[in-house]
Amino acid sequence: MPELLALTGNDAVAYAMKQINPDVVAAYPITPQTSLMQKFADFVADGEVDTEMVLVESEHSAMSAVVGSQAAGARTMTATSACGLALMHEVLYIAAGYRLPVVMPVVNRALSAPINIQGDHSDTMGARDAGWIHIFSENAQEAYENTLQAIRIAEHPEVLTPVMVTLDGFIISHGVETVQIFDTARVQQFVGEYKPAFTLLNPHKPMTLGSLDFSDFYFEHKVSQLQGINYSPKVILEVGREFQRTFGGDCCYEHFEAYRMDDAEMAVIVLGSTAGATRMVVDDLRSRGIAAGMVKIRTFRPFPYEELAATLKKVKAVAVMDRSLAYGGDGGPVHIEVRSAMYGVNNAPLMANYIYGLGGKPIDLVHIESVFTDMQQAIATGKFPRRIGYLNLKE
Amino acid sequence: MKKYLEGTYKTLPLAGLVEEAGTAENYNTGGWGVFKPVFKPEICIQCLFCWVYCPDSSILTEGGKVVAIDYEHCKGCGLCSKECPTKPEKAIIMVKKDL
Numbered sequence: 001m002p003e004l005l006a007l008t009g010n011d012a013v014a015y016a017m018k019q020i021n022p023d024v025v026a027a028y029p030i031t032p033q034t035s036l037m038q039k040f041a042d043f044v045a046d047g048e049v050d051t052e053m054v055l056v057e058s059e060h061s062a063m064s065a066v067v068g069s070q071a072a073g074a075r076t077m078t079a080t081s082a083c084g085l086a087l088m089h090e091v092l093y094i095a096a097g098y099r100l101p102v103v104m105p106v107v108n109r110a111l112s113a114p115i116n117i118q119g120d121h122s123d124t125m126g127a128r129d130a131g132w133i134h135i136f137s138e139n140a141q142e143a144y145e146n147t148l149q150a151i152r153i154a155e156h157p158e159v160l161t162p163v164m165v166t167l168d169g170f171i172i173s174h175g176v177e178t179v180q181i182f183d184t185a186r187v188q189q190f191v192g193e194y195k196p197a198f199t200l201l202n203p204h205k206p207m208t209l210g211s212l213d214f215s216d217f218y219f220e221h222k223v224s225q226l227q228g229i230n231y232s233p234k235v236i237l238e239v240g241r242e243f244q245r246t247f248g249g250d251c252c253y254e255h256f257e258a259y260r261m262d263d264a265e266m267a268v269i270v271l272g273s274t275a276g277a278t279r280m281v282v283d284d285l286r287s288r289g290i291a292a293g294m295v296k297i298r299t300f301r302p303f304p305y306e307e308l309a310a311t312l313k314k315v316k317a318v319a320v321m322d323r324s325l326a327y328g329g330d331g332g333p334v335h336i337e338v339r340s341a342m343y344g345v346n347n348a349p350l351m352a353n354y355i356y357g358l359g360g361k362p363i364d365l366v367h368i369e370s371v372f373t374d375m376q377q378a379i380a381t382g383k384f385p386r387r388i389g390y391l392n393l394k395e
Numbered sequence: 396m397k398k399y400l401e402g403t404y405k406t407l408p409l410a411g412l413v414e415e416a417g418t419a420e421n422y423n424t425g426g427w428g429v430f431k432p433v434f435k436p437e438i439c440i441q442c443l444f445c446w447v448y449c450p451d452s453s454i455l456t457e458g459g460k461v462v463a464i465d466y467e468h469c470k471g472c473g474l475c476s477k478e479c480p481t482k483p484e485k486a487i488i489m490v491k492k493d494l
Contacts, residue, residue, distance in 0.1 A: 099410040160409070198412060206416035213411055220404040221411045227404075 073199030096131025101154035118360025119169030264293025428471020445475035
């Protein structure tokens with residue numbers, strides 16, 4: 001029977017890791033991830049998992065230890081945030097290039113400078129092209145379920161691509177919610193035993209990983225790596241459906257959730273915890289007869305271009321919300337992707353970008369409502385007031 | 396070797412794996428160096444220091460004795476010459492290649 005527990009998002013993910021019972025975990029503390037690994041370290045200290053816990057001296061070392069351990073054939077995890085993820089950056093590409101199915105929860109936090117420890121998406125957006133699958137979570141329940149599914153997605157033989165599961169710093173990581181924790185035996189049956197595609201510790205089959213690769217074959221290997229992440233959308237859906245069948249959850253198991261989109265005239269696109277507030281605004285507008293809808297993107301990498309375009313081409317206006325900036329780019333990274341998805345679509349909706357919540361700046365219902373007001377105005381006049389707007393900014 | 400050299404992005408082993416041991420022998424690194432070691436057997440006392448120190452297994456031996464240098468793989472680091480203890484003249488000297 002599932003248990004209903006009052007847990008923070010970090011605790012919920014630590015519970016997922018406890019049930020996964022990875023062979024090795026290498027970790028270094030960083031706010032707001034610290035309490036996640038602290039909880040998991042409790043499970044290690046109390047003998048509730050069999051994990052070999054390696055406490056390293058930096059995040060660069062954490063990801064390096066993870067790469068070594070996973071290449072040796074052990075199911076390995078870590079978790080991080082913000083500058084910790086930035087320090088891992090070099091090794092993220094190595095994990096992906098070695099096709100190691102590492103799973104890493106990332107508690108989204110702003111990057112310095114100015115120094116800030118609160119939530120935004122700058123950290124994982126900086127790693128968006130590192131070759132990892134990025135799965136966003138709306139709440140603690142989704143963070144828990146996504147972490148469990150991520151193991152199956154990453155380890156699928158046609159995918160073999162590392163996965164980061166993200167949860168918004170403090171809003172999800174430290175907010176206490178009711179979380180449904182599923183039966184451990186059933187979770188372990190779902191996750192299954194790790195069968196590595198290769199192992200460096202097999203004396204009967206010696207092999208080299210990480211040899212020099214010049215202009216003759218580097219390009220071929222990088223394109224070959226693309227095959228894994230390109231195969232993953234199918235697997236993400238299959239794993240999600242099996243998870244839902246097995247546990248009967250009511251989270252998002254698709255690449256994105258289309259909320260009240262069937263007859264919507266306008267849609268907000270959002271990642272992570274802000275989807276909860278947006279849903280409330282959509283319901284409120286609907287009760288007043290306004291055809292509002294929301295798209296909550298779950299898999300940012302690989303980005304669901306075609307399916308998203310098919311959903312959005314039915315509306316008249318789209319507002320893309322970004323909790324990070326692509327400096328020198330077209331607003332935020334989600335906006336750039338959505339614009340790209342809509343290129344070539346006949347009668348594409350009007351579109352604008354709204355940057356919000358950097359460094360934990362509050363995003364309230366009134367701010368989201370103002371986005372819908374802009375969309376109503378855009379539909380009426382044929383033009384958004386601005387291509388890129390900023391919500392709750394002192395301007 | 397064929398599966399590596401004639402592979403396409405679809406057929407190459409996963410993740411750039413080299414799925415066998417000892418393949419460094421197939422990779423000629425002898426062209427990398429600017430200097431090359433020259434072995435003088437008439438001076439050599441067969442202490443085998445050069446054989447021990449060589450990082451590329453490029454000191455060739457027969458019956459436990461140094462006989463030659465493997466120029467296909469020697470990168471010209473000069474460790475063999477540096478460690479050679481014979482005096483006043485070393486049994487291995489580094490000579491600039493005619494590049």
